[in-house]
Amino acid sequence: MIQTIGSSSIAVALALTLYGVVAAVVGVRRRRPELLRSAEAVAYTNFGLLSLATLAMVYALVTHDFSVSYVAQVGSRSTPLFITIISLWSALEGSILFWGWVLAAYTAAAVYLNRERHGSLVPYALTILLGVGAFFYLLLVGPANPFGTRWPVPADGPGPNPLLQNHILMAVHPPLLYLGYVGMTVPFAFAIGALLSGRLDDTWIRTTRRWTVAAWTFLTLAIVAGMWWSYEVLGWGGYWAWDPVENASFMPWLTATAFLHSVMVQERRGMLKVWNLSLIIATFLLTILGTFLTRSGIVSSVHAFTAGSIGYYFLAFIAAILVFSLVVLAGRSQELRSAGNLDGVASRETVFLLNNLLLSAFTFTVLLGTLYPLVAEALRGVKVSVGAPFYNRMTLPLCVALLFLMGVGPALPWRSASRETLRRQLLPPLAAAVLVAVASVAFGVRQVYAVLAFAFGAFALVANLREYGTGVRARMRAHAEGPLTALRHLVAANPRRYGGYVAHIGVIAMAIGIAASSTFRMERDATLRSGETVEVPGGRFALRFDELWALDEPQRFVVGAYMTVLREGREIGRLDPRLNFYRGNDQPIATPAVRTRPDLDIYVNLMAFERDGSSATFRILTEPLVFWIWLGGGIIGLGAAIALWPGRRRRAALMTDPAIPAGKGGER
């Protein structure tokens, strides 16, 4: 029954979508508004149909209907309810269903918010959105069908992957990631829509600006949540391994970040149109590439879902989008040429160009590293690995340079800066940088990249904070407001800028957290007998192994160690690392215990134990400032939320008024 509801909903959605694609194109070319209306109706109907299918699947999961193939794959009677619900996205078919649903939701929302606007742009964008939807619905009725029938009906199932059951963040990371990934489809659709319709001005950007920022925000939070999950669950004390699928989520983030900046240059100077279109197309392509990498089996990864024929479908889709986008872009490139001009080399525009250069080089490096094992196998016949040492070596210079630019950009005005301005704006942050560098070295930091990260972090922090400072002071003088009121009004008048500065501060916090935790990480392995104490590396704390315990749960057998954290002999906390033996898996999954404080994390992993509980082997890590990575992620989210706040509509005024003078405080 569920199977029928599910598969027929999707089949109907697919049929309607194919109709909708044709209807939208014909409707806009032949000026038949009723066809356009019907295509819009398809978007709304699809959302209903996909919601129905998704609800049906959730229902089947919760009621343990093992006759449904996907439930037989990931369901289990012994899995807790919450995990059962989130196992919707724990395996291939369910994740595609989820993707299809989010895409249908975004499509419907995009149509609704832009109905009866922008002439021919929206119908073309709708075509693209529906076309992408058609692909995913096709997958769902074909190779990735979650609604197959399993006969004979099994009595129970294996449950979702144990790694996914261990932590709350597994409920959060995939949905955020999909909201981000799928969200990038909307600006892509409007970009192609602009190319197809000939509305090559800023309309497509202005229409989708909020979408892009929102999708970027979801992607950022998803990546940080993934890092946090990895840290708390995988047991090696790290949060980023340059795994191919981590890279796959990072690359579209890099190009989207570049886009968010260079779009401002287009808005102010009318330049970089082709570049911006290319960035959005690249971002969308990279999201599909990411999905392809996870699901095709061509790279070995933590994330890899099962392979199968679905890889060929994705490959065909990627090829089609690539060719189509390039052809459409090439077709319009003549018309998109604009006489670019800048007022001065020392200007925010130039910094944004450099920002884009570095982010593009970064993306290219990560892409090359991710694909190189495949290339080497194809051309040399040898399997090679490209791992953390490569990426660190090649990208750390870029990271550090970008950190520096994050301070220069806000400090420099648009158009051009005089020597006087440069000195006034850059000297205080530079002074801070030098101070921090000297202090770091004085405190014993010898690793070059750590010193640079701290110094440039200080540089950027001071530069961004000063923007707030000068803005608030100017308002206080001009409007006789108190500082807090001035701050509120300042941000409300230009939320995009000041939200952006907050996001910068979040990135700085993350950079400092990453630099500190990876440079000053200390580790030791210790085998302890019950009651024995070991000193935690760094000397401030000690850990006492109290006793081993075991717990039999329906889906797993858990062995844990009670440990007490001591500081100068006094008990200050407890830690509880465990090993989880899931039924049907031969290797246990560790749950490390982490004591998180703003200054230092103590991280303990239970690695082995004696059956009689007399002794156990632990890996103990100390990592400073890890907390700032997660906090930084949250601050970025806050900054993006501020940037999304509706401000006064100044953009239109700025673009049509050529008489705005350069360099005045309030205008920047």
Added chain:
Amino acid sequence: MKAVILAVGVALSLASVTPDPAQSPGVVDTALEAATARVASQLRCPVCQGLSIQDSPTELAREMKDVVRDQLAAGRTPEEVKAYFVSKYGEWILLEPQPHGFNLAVYLLPIAALLGGGGVVAVAVRRWTRQGGSATDESAEEI
């Protein structure tokens, strides 16, 4: 502007510096430990997904790390230790492709892309500032 160029230049010139891997105090010979950690960070754990044997908590990784430590203590150079593992597991065991022959592409292409892109940006900026003018370009547009 100069500061920007300087910073980028400094950053790029440090491209050969790799950050130090984890230290492990509390064990007897810290120099040996540090050397072991450095080599172990470059060897891939065969039973994990992309982790080094330095980071991986699995038993095989720890045993391989012991092999590294013993060989270093016996006087072998890091290169010899890595060569031993390559002879057993293939090139795949190294976390960074050896910079010989075709593998050089993965190191040189990104640098070429950065320098090439930098050249394009420099030329573009120069051309665009020479044209000057402060009008925004809605009017100068061809649509």
Added chain:
Amino acid sequence: MNWKRSLVAVLVVIPIVALFGYGLTRNPREIPSPLPGRPAPDFALMPMDAPSSGEEGVSAPSLPVRLSDHRGEVVVLNFWASWCIPCRDEHPALVAAAERYQPKGVIFYGVLYNDSPDAARRWLAEMGGQPYPTLLDPGSRTAIDYGLYGVPETFFIDREGKVVYKHIGPVTEAILTTRIEEILVGSPRGDA
């Protein structure tokens, strides 16, 4: 329609698609081993127990067991563990192959990998025993020497001490038969 540029677009896409298409035909988890064709690394390992009954014509080995002592003989080396689920599947095949080929002079050894002897003995008792000895490999030095990255893995070594073939994953009777016959035929002893 700018045909020239469109053509360029298509040409750019083709190598990318070809690369991914190639990737779809490969298995990233299959890592080829450098060992086949090279001399098998020697080892000196202690057996877990005294050899169990059921062997015919095999004299008690001197301890520790060395691979070099078996120069001139065909050796099958199987790495396993009691916590390894596929090892259960292959156990009957190995037992059958041992019973068939040990009389012909082929030497079989199991090597225990990251496991406790007690657990191993319990497993063997449960599985009905094993007509060849299991060797202990503390610290997995031998396993690493053989480039092991999981169990089960089985190595086929010829009379010159060369690794002829490394099988990853559980072996079947068919594989064992084929590979052993290959070596026996290729280098027959006088009384084969």
